[in-house]
Amino acid sequence: MKTLGIIPARYASTRFPGKPLADILGKSMIRRVYEQASKSTGLAEVVVATDDERILQHVHDFGGRAILTSPVHQSGTDRCAEVLGELPAFDTVVNIQGDEPFIDPRQIDLLCTCFADPGTQLATLAKKISSTDELLNPNSPKVVLNHVSNAIYFSRAPIPYLRGQEQESWHLKHAYYKHIGIYGYRAEALKAITRLPVSPLEKAEALEQLRWIENGFPIRVAITELETLAVDTPEDLQRILVNLDIMKNI
Template sequence: MNAVCRDRPRCHGIIPARFASTRFPGKPLTDILGKPMIWHVYQRARACPELCGVTLATDDQRILDVAGELDIPATMTRDDHPSGTDRTLEAAERLGVDTDDVVVNIQGDEPALCPELLTLLLSPFDDPAVQVSTLARPLSPEEARSPDVVKVVTDAQGQALYFSRALIPYPREGTGEFLGHIGLYAFRMRTLRAFVDLGPGKLEQIEKLEQLRLLEAGIPIRVLRTEHRTHGVDRPEDVPSVCTLLREQGLA
């Protein structure tokens, strides 16, 4: 499909997509400008030249059937995974991803995904010491106060120190710089396996943020900064605004 990664390990994109959802059942098949959401996500992901391939990972025959009709590579996974990351690992194992390869967990509800974000996400893997990467963008003080927005703080080298829905860092005087986490992850395959084997950590269970599992285990997360915003579809009422965005970007 795309060119093999040049100076880094092979990079595989996986889009976990489950049919059941408390807030939005059947979301992956939601019509977005005449195509199901998964089609848009797949097309945006495969536009990233660093990815050697993109595969949909689902637990539902309806999604698998639609993927087949649209020529989207897909694999069926178990229906009891507690998270999309667990589903991503099963799909990567089914695909025979090598231990040192890189796996990108691509959110299945981002039909307006910017391929350049995936390129940025993969950029640090030239360094063999990098195990996991994710993204963050600057926040205004007003955005940072919302518990719906996950914040991250990093050290001087861009390694994550902590993630929280709380206001971090807390400005005792004046204001501070705030970074909002963007929920895209790239893992080396061996680290993805380690993540699942660890099981939920204490901080993860308190904050309901699975990336804290890695920090609790002493596994560093490289955070790349971007000015791009993502536009996920969490609820049915988010669909019209995403359709408008896609039209504005000439992607209708």
């Protein structure tokens, strides 16, 4: 099985314009993501998918591979599908977030292992929630699993509702999981889900993976104990860099 790692990267960002090119201790954000992804043993190749010539040229300048994609894509999944159309020799694709410059390659490796099961069409990661703040944060989507580790539902709200229990203790009474936004797709499944229309649940929660569930595509979920550090705003980046321990070996 041959797996392609794709890093979607847009220049235009409402909260952080030019984010992929932001400097992080001497290297751009997109370069750090690319270099971390390239350490994964599960990926045969890594490519940046961008709609911006500046990002394309920058990746080429540091020796990486990048492909210019359409500016009209609504999601990284759509951008991945376009790249797969140009590089059809791959069996599976891993969609790596372009705003996680410190991603641990072991998370990518873990996601890749999901496809050892021939029945896995789509896969993602989750991490057990350990605090009330994390549980109640609507910017941190949660995922509910069934007994075979497939996703039942994703929500910005804490689900299930623990009746008769104080909300502050919910994460101590029940195993809640935070969704980690890295995705894996078999090639045919990726092509299929990008042809689906936007679904009602997707509109309600603003979570594209609900479209796949609504249309009957099971999503395998692997549990990681590793934390992710996404950069949505310049303030996020400054907070992350306060803890220089994360820069070890990166």
